[in-house]
Amino acid sequence: IMADHLDLLLGVLLMASPMFGIPSCSSDGRIALFRFCNLTEIPPVLNTTERLLLSFNYIRTVTATSFPLLEQLQLLEIGSQFTPLSIDKEAFRNLPSLRILDLGKSQIDFLHPDAFQGLSHLFELRLFACGLSDVVLRDGYFRNLTSLIRLDLSYNEIGSLYLHPSFQELNSLKSIDFSFNQISILCEEELKPLQGKMLSLFRLKATYLYIRVSVDWEKCLNPFRNIRLETLDVSDNGWTVAITGNFSNAIRGSQISSLILTYHIMGSGFGFQNLKDPDENIFTGLERSSVKRLDLSHGYIFSLNPRLFKTLKDLKVLNLSYNKINRIADKAFYGLENLQILNISYNLLGELYNSNFEGLRSVAYIDLQKNHIGIIQHQTFRFLKELHTLDLRDNALKTISFIPDLLTVFLGGNKLVTLPNVNFKANFIHLAENKLENLADLYELLQVSQLQILILNQNRFSSCSPSHAPSGNRNLKQLFLGENMLQLVWETGFCWDVFKGLSQLQILYLNNNYLNFLPPGVFSDLTALRGLSLNSNRLTVLPPGSLPANLEILDISRNHLLSPDPGLFASLSMLDITHNEFICECELRTFISWLNQTNVTLLGSPADINCMYPNSLLGVSLYSVSMEDCDEEEVFKSLKFSLYILFIVTWTLFLVSVLIVAKFRGFCFICYKTAQRLLFHDRTQRIESDRYRYDAYLCFSSKDFEWVQNALLKHLDTQYSDRNRFHLCFEERDFVPGENHITNIQAAIWSSRKIICLVSRHFLRDGWCLEAFSYAQSRCLSDLSSVLIMVVVGSLSQYQLMKHQSIRGFIQKQQYLRWPEDLQDVGWFLNKLSQCILKKEKGKKEDSRIQLRSIATVS
Known part of the structure; x- marks a missing residue:
């Protein structure tokens, strides 16, 4: 809009003009700034004032005599008053050159029908959130505003849009905003004064349009008949497929370049079937509307059905982002031969097939970022001859053999x-x-x-x-x-x-x-x-x-950096050398001298160019360091240099050692365990004989059995290998067939020294596992010891764990283990788990009444 109308651009520039240096509650002759000044009436200002800002005061009334004659005033901001505002007849007549009038966010108790008379040059009127009703539209409040381009009536209490005939005379009007009102229905009769006009923007966002009433479309007819719209915004109205289809049929033939339908409820969503996905009939009425841009983002569309957009022959931009799209049917984009930009980002796509984008002969840009795409067939994009930009960021791709010849490729955030x-x-x-x-x-x-x-x-x-x-x-x-x-x-x-x-x-x-x-x-x-x-x-x-x-x-x-050579910086125009570790000794004097004389622009704060050594100068800016006594230290120069070299070598060896250990920590752990067995002659710590039948009870979901067997049982359980030390209990082998499942769980818990719960996604969905977790906690309370070992498996977040009350109570008080993601850490983890099983707990509660269940707890 602003590109087409220089007046609107001027308005933005007026609002964005710098006001720095102007004290509050004062004027410099051109800008009068009186925000938050506790004013109750209009203050006197010079007749040279161009911008008068009076928001956030206590002004109650504006009359024809409130303002002196201000022939140069172009912007008046009088909105956001802390008290109700009353505006009388011809209240702004002394402002003949006014271009922008802002009354937004003021509760207007009284507005005279002739309040805006005399403002022949006004091109923007802001009346948002003023508590206005339908009367402001019906009774000709805006007549004679021949230069008005933009009218903002959003966030009011307007219930219907019956426009006064004077709207027919507003030949400059291009933008009307009725967002966030409560306009339940809009029919042809209401907007008749706008017929024959071309509007850049008509906004009906979040107005509950057509969703609270039953509409007789045969009587209501086309509300935009003979009105040409560049952008029609009917988003955030909760439209279903049926309402959208009825609306598109009702406005059949109306010319709309851009249609915004964001924040809708079309589509079944993921895992639900209560609402329909759009079908091939939904946009039939737009066949002759020449829609070039369609925004269907922020909804619940799950499936793009065949021929969904077949009537939108002129469409160039299609936005389907932030839906739940998981399936693209064959010929879903049939008919979109002129489409140039396709946005399907932030959806639930997992695979792409060769036929998914069939029919997009002219598409140049496809945005598929933030999906879950892991597989793409080889020919998916190769027939799109005009495609030059493909955005596949933040998906799960492991190969890119499908990439055609493109100018721009986004593949970040994959695997x-x-x-x-x-x-x-x-x-x-x-x-x-x-x-x-x-x-x-x-x-x-x-x-x-x-x-x-x-x-x-x-x-x-x-x-x-x-x-x-x-x-x-x-x-x-x-x-x-x-x-x-x-x-x-x-x-x-x-x-x-x-x-x-x-x-x-x-x-x-x-x-x-x-x-x-x-x-x-x-x-x-x-x-x-x-x-x-x-x-x-x-x-x-x-x-x-x-x-x-x-x-x-x-x-x-x-x-x-310790003592940089300033000769290296001879060609520079800008340098950032902050946050280094300068040694402020005599070797640095050349650099300090250069620092105080150079013409190079130094980025960052001078306070961040400071000494790290010696301690007496720690944190002192290099600009404040004096090197006058450096000649006296020549005697110690050789010794200091030797110490410096020793420090650097030691520090380098330390860093290399840390990197090697971090990179090959699994191999290092194996070496450690081998050396331990050789030194102590394989004296493996044995578990003391006691009354427990099992060393530990493994509680896990049956769906995880294969993983548990390979990852744990084969390395810990004695029946899997003679080298293992533990006698473990688990359901698949040790539960008594035919016995009540609860009884089996209780028996396993009370006859085992430790209970190990392997908490995975399957575990959290398994009622028996959660029940066993609760019984294990009861055992902890009974023995006054931590016999429960919780191991989190997989990418479970803290939020997912906290959703379960029993687990939430445990992790708020106890530490838990997490299965390592890196395979080289598995050996260390199994050793850690073994130590937890072997470790004895203190503070065991003795109770002769339950001697058969009483056990020596081991962490």
């Missing part, structure tokens, strides 16, 4: 571990937040000759095979490799040539890569590089010549 031999021809590829590990994939991507922007943030690059030749890509402009593990790649000595030949690269992100060194000459070919991010690494030094000669912007904040 890609490696890239197959895909013949990319894109100039923009987004692969962030995947699981790519081998830098060989980057070498392959750099072979795409047209590629200009490549995003690979938040992957797992930590290895590289040295067999790949540099790409020599001469088109790549921006490369994002942040939040990976390039340190693990480069410390092997391989793949230092990954940037070789990228002569046109301008932006490079290497932040958060654990880098503690830069390979020699790694940036030597980046002659066009202008911006480089190395922030949040572990760099302690930048060797001479390590940065590109023409670099202009460098972010090297949050590293461990």
Whole structure:
């Protein structure tokens, strides 16, 4: 709208004009700012005032004499008064040049029918949330407003839209907003004064239209007859398939470029059949309406049925996001030969088939992000000849062999571990937040000759095979490799040539890569590089010549730089060097001198460029450090240098050790256990003989039996292997056939030293499992000890666990275990679980009355 009407653009500029520096409750001659000034009447202002802001006061009455003659005033804001407002006849007649009048959010107790007379230049009138009724439309309150373009009557108490004949004279009117009123029905007779006009926007959002009354459409007829609408917004009205179909038939032939039907209740939703999904007849009435944009987002559509949009031949943009779409029937998009943009993001799609997008000959952009797509057939997108952008972010894809020749590909947030031999021809590829590990994939991507922007943030690059030749890509402009593990790649000595030949690269992100060194000459070919991010690494030094000669912007904040050479920054125009660990000794004097004299723009606060050593200068800004006494310390220079080298070596060895242990922790644990058996001659801790029949009772859902058997029983239960130490009880083997199930559960609980509950999604749906969990808690209370061990299996959130009262009570007071996601942690976990079974609990409650059930609890 604002692109078509310069007056509306002017209104936005007037509202957005800066008012900084103007004290509250004062005027600078052009802007009078009187918000929150406890005013009860209009204050005197200069006749040169262009903007008068009077909101949030206590003004009760506006009359013809309230304002002095303000011939230059263009904006008046008098809404949001804290008291009811009364507006008399010709109240604004002394404001002949007024363009915008804002009365919104003021409770108007009295509004004279001639209140707006004399405002011949007014193009925007804001009357939202003023408590107005139908009278304001019926009685000609807006007559003679020949320049009025935008009328906002949202959030009022309007019940019907019978317009006064004077609306026929409002030839400039383009936008009317009736949102959030209570307009139960709208028929042809009511909008007759608008016939013959073209409106940019007609909004009826959240008005309960047609849902509280029974409509006789044969009598009601077409409310928009002979009215051309660029945008019709009837969203958030709770329309069903039947109401939408009746409405589209009623407005048959009316020209509507954009139809907004968001926040509807069409569709059965996921797992329900109480409401219908739209069918091929729902939009039949729009066949001659030339609809170019249709918004059906935020609903419950589950299935896109065949020929659903067959009558919308002119449609160019279709938004189906935020529904529950799980199925796309054959020929669902039949007839949409002119569609250019299709948005099906935030739905429940799991698979895509070759026939899903049949008929979309002109589609150029398809948005499928935030679904659950894991499988896509090979030919799904290949027949879409005009498709140039495909967004598949945040799905569950493990392969991308289906990708056709596209200009822009979004594949971030999937589960890609490696890239197959895909013949990319894109100039923009987004692969962030995947699981790519081998830098060989980057070498392959750099072979795409047209590629200009490549995003690979938040992957797992930590290895590289040295067999790949540099790409020599001469088109790549921006490369994002942040939040990976390039340190693990480069410390092997391989793949230092990954940037070789990228002569046109301008932006490079290497932040958060654990880098503690830069390979020699790694940036030597980046002659066009202008911006480089190395922030949040572990760099302690930048060797001479390590940065590109023409670099202009460098972010090297949050590293461990000790004494940087200012000669490295000679070409820069902007530098961020905050949050480093500067050693404020004599070696730093050259840098401190440069810091106080340089013309380079330093980003961040000077307070964040401070000393970390010595302790006497900890936290002191480098701008405040004096180096006048440095000559006296030459005697100790050699010793300090030796200590510095020792610190760096020790710190590096520590970091490498931590990385190795973190990467190969499973192997380290196996070595530890092997050494323990050799040193102690395999003296496995034995369980003391006692009255318990079982060491532990395993409580789990029968649907998880196969997993439990492979993951636990084979490694712990003595009947599965002689090397195991525990005699375990579980339903499938040890419950007495034919015995009452509750009796079996109680017997297992009271005859076992420990109870282990394997809480999975199946467990939470199994009533017997939850019952056993409750009995186990009773056992804990009886023995005054923690005999219950809870193990959470799978990706269960805290919220899902807290929904069950018995489990909620346990996790609020006790710790629980979680089955590891990484296979190399399983051995450690089983050892931890074994220790919990073997551990004896203190504070056991003795009770001679239940001696047969009393057991020595073991955590």
